[in-house]
Amino acid sequence: MSVKRPRPRLDADNRPFWTGGDAKNDGGKLYITHCGDCGEWTHPPRQFCRHCQSENVAPEAVPGTGRIDTLTVNHQAWMPGLEVPFVIARVALDGVPGVVLTTNIVGCAVDEVAFDDRVRVTFEEQDGVWFPLFEKVS
């Protein structure tokens, strides 16, 4: 995918998520907002827990492994220069019940990706944003 990824505008809420992959964060970690009161997870990140409305929330590093909940093989070049086909998937994260991430599955052919495949995060940096992509765990 040679074209640049559309870049999220960073703010106080989303910066830990989009910059967690920087190696200076303990080698690069996936951060999801966790509640210090009820223990539940909130994604997209906010300054309130969506389960108990507590403000005692903070980004917490999670294992970065998961399972493919669903996927689509995208064949349409939505932007000039976008190389197709590629896999868009929804990954259910281990240890983070109720949170899924929309992402790309990289590092294998598109027809090698299936429901329930085990995957692991891998970061792709572009202009100070670390995009969490996933690759299959062999």
Added chain:
Amino acid sequence: MKEAYITGVGQSEVGVRLTRSPMGLTMDAIRQALDDAGLTFDQIDGVASYPGKAHGYLGFSPIGVDEVIEVCGIKARWHMGAGEIPAQLSAIAEAANAVKTGQARHIICFRTVYEAAAMSRPDEFPPLRRDFVDGSSQWTAPFFAISAACWVAQYANRHMQRYGMTREQLAQISLNANRNALLNPNARAITKKVLTIDDYMESRLITTPFCLHDCDRFTDCSTVIIVSAGDALDEVSASPVRIAATAGAVHRHSWDQAEWMASYDTGPDLWAKTDYTAKDVDTVQFYDGFAFFPITWLEALGFCQVGEGHKFVEGGTRIARDGELPLNTAGGQIGAGRLHGFGFAHEAVTQLRGKAGERQIPGDPKVAVATSGGGPLAAALLLARD
């Protein structure tokens, strides 16, 4: 409380890359709806639209409610142009609430779309910027899941995985849309020839399981629905259709975090508000921006069990014009263009009045459901001819 009725419908020319201005199309549809209802501008005291003028992406919604008030010289007692409502048809639902509570007597509800023309004239209508994303799209666009097709395809793929839906079953939505659109004079710019299952299976893939024929296409058009109070019907010449119930529920407002689409929250809520049941419905006009949506609406509204929508449409006979539950009789958005929700209300009223010409369904239909939306957007209208 008063009742609310749809008393007039109008639709401008429907086309791709039209040169008539967005306000021109809007005025064409408004005049047609006023003529249909037998009303004049001085009787209109409310205006509603979804989602309001889209500054920054004018093709999506080029005309604001305030412009219509100004151009038409309406002395408005109530108006609303809003995007943070359940879905497109919620503009009509809110207008119904307004006339029921005496805030207005006759409300023009409109939806003008201009995406095809806008893309062909980028100097006049700058395209949406893709380099920076914020809001909810920041969770999908960075992974090139830029179109809603990519988001909805994942729900459709899961339906295949979990419940065994096949592409042949999904295809019935587009084949049915094509058959009906060929009988709709307003769909001539969108649907020109017969679509066969072979054409469908051989067409190029957009994002699996969706092929080209599973997606609606950008269209230029304005559709108008006039909503009137029950105690103002003596001012109206057309046969009114009652808005018997409306719903728009959402339990998780996210395109990717929700296990189910909001249609599944909205369907049961519609029936909770009325004595009618799914068995009373003579025709359904279900949002089909993508072919999978009508299958979800069939399940969500209880026309079949969850996980069996694809079996309901199999072979296409049940949903055909002469079937037990005629679906998208004007061609839906796949066959008749991306009118963005309002086309479904327009067609439901047209069928209930018996004015659908060659595509009129048999059996003197009295009750219809029109819906719009997918993902976290969902709105449903239950319409009845008393």
